[in-house]
Amino acid sequence: MQDPDDVLAVAATRRWLERAVIGLNLCPFAKAVYVKEQVRYVVSPAHTAEALRAELERELQWLAAADPAKTDTTLLIHPHVLQDFLDYNDFLDEADRLLADLGLEGELQVASFHPRYQFAGTGEADIENCTNRSPYPMLHLLREASIDRAVAAFPETDAIYEANMQTLRALGREGWDRLMTKDEGAR
Template sequence: MQTHAQIDGFDPERIERDVRRWLERAVIGFNLCPFAKAVYAKHQVRIVVSDASTERALLEQLGEEMALLRDTPADEIDTTLLVHPQVLGDFLDYNDFLDDADALLEALELDGVLQVASFHPHYQFAGTEPDDAENLTNRAPFPILHLLREDSVDRAVAAYPEPDAIIERNIATVRGLGVDGWNKLLGD
């Protein structure tokens, strides 16, 4: 029997598997985020596949996830990935939505406590072309709002030698891999 999600092509289990593959092969596998491996190995990464189909519903769920992260000890959940495959597929719309996410942080008085990092299948840094390899550092199989604890980020950066070199190293890594290599890496 097919579920509603299967009929619509929305398969949360497949989506989560794809996100985990991206985390394990790219983010952790290529050490794009040198802080991800420890929290992932300790099962402190919460992955939520949103069924939101409107920006308003997504913003509401984002607020719920912010509150949950605020109210849960870091040793249980250190970071949350809110994957939203049915809304904000257009990168420019997604990029505009980040202002709403930041405004929500402020409204919940979580500015300075949490931060939102952004990943999208069509991520494009200002001043780059769509196919420039450096965009791959923030590309994910689906749009993702990544909630991070500021304290955890501060501790990780303080313990990491030369944190400013991470960005340049990541760009060199993905340039070496190239767009075709990236796609092959994330394929089945």
Template sequence: MRTDIEAHPVPIGTIIADTRRWLERAVIGLNLCPFAKAPHAKGQIHYAVCTSAARPDLLAALRAELQALIALKAAERDTTLLMAPQGFDDFLDFNDLLDEADALLTELDLHGTLQIAPFHPRFQFAGTDEDDITNATNRSPYPTLHLIREESIDRAVAAFPEAETIYEANMATLQKLGEAGWAALDVSASAPGRSAS
């Protein structure tokens, strides 16, 4: 079944603008990730879009972005967000892609150097209901793979020694915010023709 996004592809500039808005209003604005503000402010986050709905093409784009990230210094590009706006609507199918992404890390000998985290508009933690507001901590406007440097995680954890408490704090933040508060952030994907701000 085709989605609105598939039937009316969203321009790449809008996809990036939507993702930046989500990062600024939700991830940074709600402090869901205390480590995101600095690389965002320094312009060290790279935004990439795979416009293909084919799994092999997304994996090829992932390979290219992993290689590009590792080829640069963290001061130039600390992290990458790879968005896949078409063909990956089903969260479980998208989540299954992580096994192949992990195999790619092994093939490129990047385990221990980079890791990949998933975000998705229908993200659902194991053991939660689909409409559980706490799932919103990992809900992005588009299916997204976050490519992260292990050394950046290590530095962030050293600067934030109680990093293991972030997950619990995020759950509490979203429960307090509620569905109406999350909707008010206006961080979903742009409808065709909508201008992202």
């Protein structure tokens, strides 16, 4: 039986994917794997960075061995550790070292999402940060081959960032908050 908190974490993550990532088209590549149910959701029980590193290692190895037609990407949600964004940001270096240690550079990569995500040079409340703000801290494990295929289909990847900034500025903070908190029945 699944832990009720884990079920809530996955449900919140799915809503965020549907409403923000796919709904606002923040990542034009996300819809295909989502619709094909190729996204793996893993809620980590880790309460320390060391425990999360061990879990990340397991998930990287699992994804590398998995059939891409069945699981293309993994969202490793970790609600109990790295709540502080600066600590989380520091951990990303550890994730990159782990990829290298496992010999998975060039095969997999780790993207970052956090409820308090903040790009360098932005203010904490700047709407642009919402492109990488998720309901829980998470590590997105991606296949390089999938990224290569996506970039081939959409070679103007720099345009994605600019479009995302325009979308979020037009939406504004109030619009973002409404989008993320609207009740399920109001869809």
